[in-house]
Amino acid sequence: MGYVAKTMSALALALFGMTQVQAGEQEVRDAVAKTLPQYSIESIEAHTGSGLYIVTLNNGPILHVTEDGKYFVAGDLYQVDGQNLVNETEQAKLAKIEHIPESEMVVYKAANEKAHISVFTDITCGYCRMLHKEIDELNEQGITVRYLAYPRAGVGSEAYNQMVNIWCSDDPKKWMTAAKLGKEVPENKCTNPVANQYRLGNAVGVRGTPSIILDNGKFIPGYLPAKELAKELNL
DSSP: OOHHHHHHHHHHHHHTTOOHHHHHHHHHHHHHHHHOTTSOEEEEEEOTTTSOEEEEETTSOEEEEOTTSSOEEESOOEEEETTEEEEHHHHHHHHHHHTSOGGGSEEEOOTTOSEEEEEEEOTTOHHHHHHHTTHHHHHHTTEEEEEEEOOTTOTTSHHHHHHHHHHTSSOHHHHHHHHHTTOOOOOOOOOOSHHHHHHHHHHTTOOSSOEEEETTSOEEOSOOOHHHHHHHTTO
């Protein structure tokens, strides 16, 4: 685009009360809505370093979209920082999870906490049950385990209802353990975060359970034994 064309474009945007960023955002919004109508858009943010737009889809992946909306990448965005690579997408995921108060999680606290992990879990998942059996070992190594709900069959499923019962119980830790041993949890009703946590899991890329997020931002899509988790946390 030549100087005159750019100037005319800027004048047109000014006349209509719209900045270049807002115009680009609208173009991206229109393109995503047209090509991916099965998703609704949670947020669009301009990334100043790359010139891309970060598009977060409800119950879908994070996209990095060109300002004309013609190209996008679904995946992590890395920044080259000298000789280091910084995974900005993982950092953004961690920020969302760290923003959740522990009062909305089922937390197994280490007495001498050195690190913590946040785990999207499903009570019917075999590998989640394997991880749960190692909670005492993880706690002994100074690792706090913080559970977030991710009923794989979705909101309204039997696993979802059981997890609501756990979160609304008088002792969520006790009933989480009972459920992972295959026991029925008594019915409980309350205002609870289970559905929101399930949607958050989809937004940050959870596709199965357990999905483990370390407190250094690393995302581990699957089970790791306690000793391996400790190594990942440099313990």
